[in-house]
Amino acid sequence: MRTHKCGELNTKHLGEEVSLCGWVHRRRDHGGVIFIDLRDRTGLTQVVFDPDSPDTFAIAESVRSEYVLRVEGVVRPRPEGTINKNMETGEIEVLVKQVEVLNESETPPFPLESEIDVNEETRLRYRYIDLRRADMQKKMRVRRDVTRHLRHFLDEHEFYEIETPYLTKATPEGARDYIVPSRTHENAFFALPQSPQLYKQLLMISGMDRYYQVVRCFRDEDLRADRQPEFTQLDIETSFMNEDQIMELMEEMIRGLFAEILDVKLDDKFPVMTYQEAMNRYGSDRPDLRIPLELVDIADEMMEVDFKVFSGPAKDPNGRVVAMRVPNGSEMSRKEIDDLTKYVSIYGAKGLAYIKVNDRDAGVEGLQSPIVKFAPDEVWEKVLTKTGAQTGDLIFFGADKTHVVNESMGALRVKLGIDRNLLEGKWKPLWVVDFPMFEWDDKSQRWNAIHHPFTAPSCTIEELEANPGAALSRAYDLVLNGLEVGGGSIRINRTTMQHKVFRILGIDEQEAREKFGFLLDALKYGCPPHGGVAFGLDRLVMLMTGATSIRDVIAFPKTQTAACPLIDAPAMVNDAQLRELGIRLRKKAVKEEPKNS
Structure with missing residues (x-):
């Protein structure tokens, strides 16, 4: 034609x-x-x-x-x-x-030739119209190019592309599974995979050596701008490579990707930072290194002050007191500071103390803040020196439980960096390593896996059993501009270690056999040392196209409520289908209104 x-x-x-x-x-x-x-x-x-x-x-x-x-x-x-x-x-x-x-065409629900801002619900309802826009076509083209480049790289490095099942078994991976009823197996259910984790480990045991897959994954969890109930990841697994070798190969792949698609030269060697250092300096295990602001611990300086807001957390083994210097921040108005105080309250902070440094050479006399009077002059002098404060700067303080300080001050750091245009450089990749194996859940009084229960620890089985809270994992996350774009680990390849990790997580022999018996059996038959990584393809393309949501780089995404306005899904099914599946729906109980006497 x-x-x-x-x-x-x-x-x-x-x-x-x-x-x-x-x-x-x-x-x-x-x-x-x-x-x-x-x-x-x-x-x-x-x-x-x-x-x-x-x-x-x-x-x-x-x-x-x-x-x-x-x-x-x-x-x-x-x-x-x-x-x-x-x-x-x-x-x-x-x-x-x-x-x-x-x-012919009816008048479109929104104009395609202008830059008019269109309600997202409307865009998703008429997605076939939205996708005609030049901006969306460009994003889809970049997605195609990214996927093609990644496939080519892995093919060139002798990886096999192998498909794994979508109908599988429910496993605990930190989010809810989507459940699929089986018509042919009464009262039994499949689950849609949160990842192909166990299948790719079985492929390594099978001797496939190097595997990859551009795969659809499903998680029934609360959504954010960078989350979807179904998403695409580049899944990779390889045998006989340690974490340094895997990270080096993945760096090569990502550098080549940015060079070809964006004509961007990333660092010849990505920096590596431990989890603990990242939390100490940035309050986050996925820090945006473009932002120069850092958290500085001042618990030692605040230990004996009369100001209990600071001295209390300073003396608490589970508390933290930090300061963060904002260059030229003294120009901020009281309203701006009040707005920031309200912002950190979202993360549990009870307030946001600050000091404006109007004249550094004047010592304490050059400081402006309602909290200066609560500590001796020499304490503030140490804080000023430790933070590197200069005339015109502003110092924000966080004091509370460690997790509250990290979350609130880490979020404040990012907000200030973006709002005040403090970004240095356009692309800052980073490997974060040495994650804890477990975190303690006070509510359930048990250990939870930081990554997943198949991640190998960096210690011996005896050390793991003696002190699970101190154990580090052989995991590694690739962070780019404050977003985790990929994560992986070396896996457990011995049955004894896998049993030990299950027991620490509160998974007894019976539950382990019921849920993971196939893996435990496979580990007995010469399982090679192996590890892998998974990249969030949607998130990677979002970053590379400058989009603010992964919905803008997915052809047919769901809304933030996990619904599809285009085809009106999810939807009810008829009674005949339910009967065939042996399912009966329970109606919610309706509260009776109290009768008027």
């Missing part, structure tokens, strides 16, 4: 007869001559209708936005003064000889 695509034509095609197909992006009637910008996924071409061809001109008069056309004509240069340098095809136009309306 067509000889060329709309975005392909240029001055090399002058004089050629061409055939184009596409949508009417914009129509302009200039009193005797009609111009239409014809659009397909490659771009736009201006096509011209002359009244000297009355039949085609009459059709051009009748078409409207988003009509689908096929045109035949001759490529000619645009008249002098009408060249559009903002268009790839801006030096040429096509004088139409024949036109065919392939389909």
Whole structure:
């Protein structure tokens, strides 16, 4: 039907007869001559209708936005003064000889040719229209290019692409499973996989050596801008490589990806930071290194002050007191500081103390704050020196339980860095390593796995049993601009260690056999040392395209309530289907209104 695509034509095609197909992006009637910008996924071409061809001109008069056309004509240069340098095809136009309306269109629910802000619910309801927009087409093209590059790299490094099942078994991985009832196995259920974790470990035991998969995963969890109930990850596993070798290979892959897709040169060697250092300096295990602000521990300085807001957490083994210097922050108004105080309260902080450094050379006399009077001059002098404060700076303080301080001050650091335009550099990758194996849950009075229960510890089985809280894992996360884009670990490859980890997590022999018997059996048959990593493909593409939500880089995403407005899912199923599956729905109890006496 067509000889060329709309975005392909240029001055090399002058004089050629061409055939184009596409949508009417914009129509302009200039009193005797009609111009239409014809659009397909490659771009736009201006096509011209002359009244000297009355039949085609009459059709051009009748078409409207988003009509689908096929045109035949001759490529000619645009008249002098009408060249559009903002268009790839801006030096040429096509004088139409024949036109065919392939389909009409109703008025779209929102305009495609303008930058008007459209409600996201509307965009998702009419996603097939939204995806026609140039910005969305560009994002989908980048996604295609990213996936193609990653596949090519792994193919070149002798990885096998192997598919694993979507109908599998429920396993504890930190989020709820999506459950699928089985018609042929009464009262039994499949689960959609949160990841192919156990299958890829079985592939290593099978001798596949190097595996990867661009795979769909499912998690029934609360959603955020960078989360979806179904998402895509690049899943990788390899045998006979340690964590340093895996990280080095993945660095090479990511560097090549950014060089090819964005023409960006990342660091020749990504920095590596321990989990503990990241938490100490940034309050987060996924710090954005573009932001120069850091947390400085001042518990020692505050231990004996009369100000119990500071001295209490300083003396508490589970408490933390930190200071964070904001360069030129003294210019902030009281309203701005009040707004920031309200912001950190979201993360459990009870307040946000501060000091404005109006004159560093004047010592305490040069400080402005209601808290200065609560500590001796020498304490504040130590704090100023420790934070490196200068005239015009502002110092924020956090004092509370360690997790509250980390979460609130870590979030404040990011907000200040972005709002005050403090970012240094555009891309800052980082490996975070030496995560704790477990974290203690006070509510359930048990240990939980930080990553998953198949991650290998970096200590012996005896050391693990003696002090689970001190054990570190052989896990590694790749962080880019404050977002975790990939995470992995060396796996447990011995049955004795796997049993020990299960027991520490409160999984007894019977439960372990019931849920993971196939893995425990497989580990007995010569399981090689192995490890892997999974990259969040949606999140990676989101970063690379500058999108603010992964919904903008997924063709048909769900809303933040895990619904699809386009096809109106999830939806009820009929009684016959439920009976066939042996399922009966329970109706919610309705509270009776109290009767008036």
